[in-house]
Structures are given as C-alpha cells and as structure tokens.
Amino acid sequence: xxxxxxxxxxxxxxxxxxxxxxxxxxxxxxxxxxxxxxxxxxxxxxxxxxxxxxxxxxxxxxxxxxxxxxxxxxxxxxxxxxxxxxxxxxxxxxxxxxxxxxxxxxxxxxxxxxxxxxxxxxxxxxxxxxxxxxxxxxxxxxxxxxxxxxxxxxxxxxxxxxxxxxxxxxxxxxxxxxxxxxxxxxxxxxxxxxxxxxxxxxxxxxxxxxxxxxxxxxxxxxxxxxxxxxxxxxxxxxxxxxxxxxxxxxxxxx
Amino acid sequence: xxxxxxxxxxxxxxxxxxxxxxxxxxxxxxxxxxxxxxxxxxxxxxxxxxxxxxxxxxxxxxxxxxxxxxxxxxxxxxxxxxxxxxxxxxxxxxxxxxxxxxxxxxxxxxxxxxxxxxxxxxxxxxxxxxxxxxxxxxxxxxxxxxxxxxxxxxxxxxxxxxxxxxxxxxxxxxxxxxxxxxxxxxxxxxxxxxxxxxxxxxxxxxxxxxxxx
Numbered sequence: 001x002x003x004x005x006x007x008x009x010x011x012x013x014x015x016x017x018x019x020x021x022x023x024x025x026x027x028x029x030x031x032x033x034x035x036x037x038x039x040x041x042x043x044x045x046x047x048x049x050x051x052x053x054x055x056x057x058x059x060x061x062x063x064x065x066x067x068x069x070x071x072x073x074x075x076x077x078x079x080x081x082x083x084x085x086x087x088x089x090x091x092x093x094x095x096x097x098x099x100x101x102x103x104x105x106x107x108x109x110x111x112x113x114x115x116x117x118x119x120x121x122x123x124x125x126x127x128x129x130x131x132x133x134x135x136x137x138x139x140x141x142x143x144x145x146x147x148x149x150x151x152x153x154x155x156x157x158x159x160x161x162x163x164x165x166x167x168x169x170x171x172x173x174x175x176x177x178x179x180x181x182x183x184x185x186x187x188x189x190x191x192x193x194x195x196x197x198x199x200x201x202x203x204x205x206x207x208x209x210x211x212x213x214x215x216x217x218x219x220x221x222x223x224x225x226x227x228x229x230x231x232x233x234x235x236x237x238x239x240x241x242x243x244x245x246x247x248x249x250x251x252x253x254x
Numbered sequence: 255x256x257x258x259x260x261x262x263x264x265x266x267x268x269x270x271x272x273x274x275x276x277x278x279x280x281x282x283x284x285x286x287x288x289x290x291x292x293x294x295x296x297x298x299x300x301x302x303x304x305x306x307x308x309x310x311x312x313x314x315x316x317x318x319x320x321x322x323x324x325x326x327x328x329x330x331x332x333x334x335x336x337x338x339x340x341x342x343x344x345x346x347x348x349x350x351x352x353x354x355x356x357x358x359x360x361x362x363x364x365x366x367x368x369x370x371x372x373x374x375x376x377x378x379x380x381x382x383x384x385x386x387x388x389x390x391x392x393x394x395x396x397x398x399x400x401x402x403x404x405x406x407x408x409x410x411x412x413x414x415x416x417x418x419x420x421x422x423x424x425x426x427x428x429x430x431x432x433x434x435x436x437x438x439x440x441x442x443x444x445x446x447x448x449x450x451x452x453x454x455x456x457x458x459x460x461x462x463x464x465x466x467x
Contacts, residue, residue: 052394072327121394
C-alpha cells in the first residue's frame, strides 16, 4: 500500500471530520493501527483542529462545573472546591516559577548583551587604532616607494662610531623623513638636533626625541639643495648653530 | 540565547498545563471524579465554543455543555485512544448532544439560516469579548484562504456534511472533498508558524477562566 498517496488522498481529514461511513472509518482505524505514519498524520490533523477549536473558546459562566458535578451525582461539591483551591495554589506557584525563570532569562540576556556591547566597543577602538597605524605606515611606504625619494645615510663620527641614521629626501614633493635612527639615548637635558648643510652653512631642521617604536619615521621640515645632513647632541631646545664636536652622525647627499 | 530561553519557558509552561491525555483518560475511566475539574478547565471553553455554533441560545447551549460533560463522564470507558485524540472524541459527544437538544424540539439549528460571523470583513459582528481576547484567532483566520476557512468552519463547527458545504459555497462535491485536505493542511502550516503566539493566548485564556471560578 502506498502510504503517502493514502495520506494525500484526504481520507484522513474526512475521517477526523466524521465524514466517512462506518465501514470506511473502520478501514482507516485498521490502517492507523498498522502504520505509525498514518497514526501520526491523524494525530496532527486532530491537533490542528483542536488548536483551532481552542482559539474559538467561549467563556462559561462561573458555577458550570458544580452544576456538572451535581448532574453526575457526585458528593464532590465540597471536595472539589478544596481541590480547586489546591489546584489554584499550584497554578499560582507555576506562574511564579515561570515568571522567575523569565526574569532570570531576561536579566541574563541583558547582562550578556551589555558585556557583548562593551567587547564590541573595545574591539572597535582597537580597530580604529590599527587603522590609524596602518594609514601612517601606508603613507611612509608610499613615500619610500616614490621614484623621487633619495636616501641619505648618515654614519657615526668618532664621537659615536656605532651611531647611524638616514634621511629620505623627496625634492619633488618637498618632503623629508628621518629614520633608521640608531643613536645613543641622550643624557637628561640634552636633545638631538638635525641639520642640513646648504652652501656650506648649517640650517637647523629642528630638534627631535628618539621615537618609541624602533624603525619609526619622523617627518621633518624640507630644506632645498642640501649638500649634506648631520645630527648633533645639543642642550634641550636646540641651538642656532651646531656644536661641531657634538656631531654624532654625518652624511652627504647625492 | 533569547530563543533558547523562550523555548525553555515554553516547555516549562507546557509541563504545568500538560498533564498527559493518557493520564486523564486513565483517571476518567477509573471514575476518579477529581479529574473532571482538570478536564473542564482544559476543554470546556473550546467545547462550549463548538456547541455555541450549533445552539445560539446561551442558556440552552450551557445546559447542553453540562449534559455533554455528564455523557463524557458516563461513557468514558467507550473512549478508545486507538481511534483518535480525547478532544476529538469529546467534540463528537458535544456535537451529538447539541444535535439531540436541537432534535428534542423547540430549538432550531439557527446558524444554518443565519449567516456566519465574518471575522475578516466584518469586525463589528465580533462580540466585545472576542475582539479583546482573540488576537491569536484573528492572526490565524487572516492567513487562511476565505474558502478554506469556511470549509473548515462549516464541517467542524457547524456540523455540515460535505454535500451541504458544496451547496452553501456553490462548488461541486468532488471539489469540496479535495479542498478539505488543502484547507486543513493550510491551517496546520499557519498554526505551526503561530504556535508560540497561540500558546500564549490559550495559556492566558485558561488562567483567566481559572481565576474566574
């Protein structure tokens, strides 16, 4: 027997709605006993109509139940009200349990939600910081990749033989970066000052502190037509002319 | 998280309300009168709704409901779980009791001559009670095809035969027969979709009714 076709024939709906003859109904019942699929389909049909009927409920006047008890001749009026009271207490307790469960669930949900929000905020902040850093790196990379960018390596003088630094000069876009800084940490009250040598005259390009991040680049002012660059160790704030014996690195352009 | 939470609450409520039908039947068949309270609490309003469709006079409909419960009590041993659900059986008894009442004389099967309440197009016909409480019903009714709704209601609530449905709706008997499954299948789909919402409506109704005693 093709169970699927049998179910789809609609005979089960007819059965539940009482539209079949007694013989036909007995046949459906027999099939339902043999085939669990038919049984469960019948059950689903009945449940749907049951739900639908529940939706069409009509409220009865109070006292109907005791009238029924009177009619079935039950000495139960007293017991039933007692039972009702107990049932009602049980129901109220049930509602309380549901309410507490619901509140707990809601509170947990809100708590978890807050925690998540904080996490997301922190992650967004971290993202912003990373994006900023990336933008800076991108800018530096673009500058270094530029065909007009020329590096000038400054090597250590006898004052600091191991020191090294470099400037990257782009005359086209009139920008200069200072990088590859490997200089001794300056004593307290001292600062490094960068110089450009133009027509044999030193021109100050400003003082700087060693950057916290190794390999970081510092943007410095542009000076045209520099023959050479130098860094000297000066009193904090810098000077108008370099102290020659405190020049730590020196490099010629071109 | 919220879904899981709701499911948990849902099943908990279910556990409170859901004493198994087999348990009810067992107690009923042992003639344990205490079970009548629960049976009444759970099913009386729905059965009264069905009886009211057949008998428009409220007092007579209430008498009929009482009689139906008395029959359910006395004939509990005739209920066979193999044949279907307890509620389906009780609906049959309620319906037969209503028909007996109608046959016994003075009461006409009023609703066959009156037109049916039309939830979709004529909200003014709804009673105040229904309008306030039955948002769940209306959600379902609004989604049902008009013809499907009428087929189900005529067959299930108004105890029409399929032939009578065909005459009422002006469609051939064969078409009625094939539409019955379509109609109930659509109802099942809608109910499955609205399950949680409907559950709350029924739950709240039960509580209101219960506390009203």
